[in-house]
Amino acid sequence: MDKGKIVALEDRIPKLKEQRRRKANRRLIILLFLFFTMIAVVAYAQSPLSHVKKITIKGNELLSTDEIIKITEISKNTNIWSVKKDTISLTLQKMNVIKQAKVSIKWPNTVMIEIEERNKIAYLESDGSYFPVMENGKVLKDREVTELPINAPILFKFTEGAILKEMVTALDELPVEVLNAISEIHYTPKKTDEYHISLFMNDGFEVSATLRSFSEKMIHYPSIISQLDPSIKGIIDLEVGSYFKAYELEADESEELEIENDKGEG
CATH class of the missing domain: 3.10.20.310 (membrane protein fhac)
Known part of the structure; x- marks a missing residue:
């Protein structure tokens, strides 16, 4: 064997010692870093900072x-x-x-x-005050508004319960443009229909409807009014079919105008 390639043990020991010293120093630095980091975190956690x-x-x-x-x-x-x-x-x-x-x-x-x-669907009128009604049918009685709201329909003569919840559900199904067109909704039950409601629109028309079919018919409101003379106001009856009756002709039921909706139904 070539003796020139043999490294004497006494020559290797200093190198091994140096390597071990460097590894020990690195470990010490890491430990010190972790120690001071922990001290800093604890100090931060306990301080007003x-x-x-x-x-x-x-x-x-x-x-x-x-x-x-x-x-x-x-x-x-x-x-x-x-x-x-x-x-x-x-x-x-x-x-x-x-x-x-x-x-x-x-x-x-x-x-x-x-x-x-939650979406605010309407306001409930009670003794001259107005309370927000949310999409889940809950009335926020701690959010009383004394001034007349203009950013949502106002509900009159409704009380908390099944009718109000059904009303809110129906309103929530309407397109935004139709919902914004409604000014007031009055609960006006009849002997033949406990779900009857009367709406007053921002454009001056009145709508007679039943909650049972309100949302599916009211969704066509833009199409309905496009067929009417905007200068002649009256009642749009959506209870059975779709009919218009001008206020000045109310006494003569024969003057009713049948309206077609988007589905072509009368």
């Missing part, structure tokens, strides 16, 4: 920002590490107004809350 500094809320309209913050019980004394996102989301979603709530943390100390409110 980890307290919530900002709460950002998006998507709320009916609920004020202050109301939502109060419900979450988060304050500037709350430690960011103690914020229970899922618990807060569930608490918010128990409210009739809120359909969905998502809570997230934006480090180092911001809480973000994204709210999806």
